[in-house]
Amino acid sequence: MVKSVVVGVDGSASSMEALEWAVADAQRRGLGLRLVHVCEQAGFGREVTDACAETLEAAHDRVRALTDGVQVTTELLTGKVIDALVGESAVADSMVLGSRGLGGFARLMIGSVSMGAAGHASCPVVIVRGSSRAPHGRVVVGDDGSPCAQLAVAYAAEQARARGVPLHVTYTWQMPVTVSHPAGYRAVRASFCEQDLRRATERLSAWREKNPDIAIEGEQVISHPAETLVKAAETADLVVVGSRGLGGFASAVLGSVSRTVLQHAVCSVAVVRPRPREA
Template sequence: MSGLVVVGVDGSPSSLGAVEAAAREARWRGAGLRVVHAFLWPAMHVPRGRSPLGPPEGEPRNRVEHLVAEAVARARDTAPGVEVSHVVVTGEPVTVLEAQSRAADLVVVGSRGMGGFVGLLIGSTAVHLAAHGRCPVLVVREGGDEKGPVVVGVDGSAAGERAIEFAFAEASLRGAPLRAIHAWTLWNAPPSELHEGADTYVTMPEGVAEAEERLVSEALAGCRERYPGVSVESRAPRGQTREALIEASRSARLLVVGARGRGGFAGLMLGSVSQAVLHHAHCPVAVVRGAAERS
């Protein structure tokens, strides 16, 4: 066994779905699985015993032990051969899981937990981890086509290289085809290209299209060689990136994006495209940070 997959649990249906997804990821990777629960009651200095703020059936600690045991059982049922451990850590979920991500190859969370509010499409824990986690973060959402491709957003940035690598690895582990999508407009081509032929691009968008298609081919070349068994389809449609990826997610089993791509601003931990797909994608979403962002 090598590697570690971490899954955050809070007893919600969303987190139990995340446990199943995490168990499958651990099985595919030959990795161990760690079930993690962030226990807030001691941090809030709530006295032991019944509390008007706590669950009615008994002490908060008893409830925690029950939900963790349920999650561990669900993981073992999903992937019987995986070594499953568990830990309960006092603290805020986002702080606890960010710390856990330092030793993990992947952190898995549900899109909404017990603290989710009706009307919000994704929980704050998922957004925070996608921005600050030290390893790729898989946010498990309802939907997706289990027979569909792994879809990856390509933008030609250095930060996006890790997302492509992760997407190829996931496609290989799942035995799935890979669909690479790079959406472009006349305004999001690299500045060097615009300076070299701005007038041509304004009057002849096919010039931009050819350049953007080359960008996709070059971005995928190295991983194509390392993963020859993965069937790859690339698309470079003209249009907005977030709309193209959200639409592609309808028939995907997984959508992979970089945390920040071309045009990202220093200091912003999560790009607008990543934010958009986390909130609106129709399948699970993996957010992968670049090397500089992880350090």
């Protein structure tokens, strides 16, 4: 059975951008496409249900206008939007959403539905933004050595391979605030930094060996991880982050880095989290 890219549609311009992104992604990676629309007010009468069905059909028509080479299915769901989307994510390859849906506040960079799905879905979630920008020809991923980062790099490598573009891996670390420490602290700290950089280099070599068919570039930066990735997004087609990195609180839905990149990156962002069996 061919896995599908699930795309949530609601008739907004943002969801149409997500739809077009998902069509291209499904074509590149040889996947099916599943269009879903959640009718929250289905119990308010036939008129509302018909309007929801029309939204889904319009999305299907758009796909047919774009391609005839992708297997497409549609599903009209009811209930709470985030819950319904999270349910769909259980068997999806990935999920694609617009950064802003209908009824959202224009001042917010990303809607609550997109943020909620990215924080709870069982599969990678791509939030589409800046789809009209000229392509830059690279995929960027953040690495901090965590298991989530390993999954993010694997997904980013798949995206880079399908697009035929280089993968840019960033490893970022922050210098500690200068305070009074016992003698020898600087030497110990320098030793730890050296070990971290060596491990980052070793991971980069392993990824290159595992993915000989794509060009993998490495970058080691002294900065805040979110700041580095937001900056990298200016010249990327996709930025990939893990949902939880090192030092994160297990109770948090998204880590601070993922949340910041989602809010401020000018290109599309993929949030990759472990599936339940991998957690």
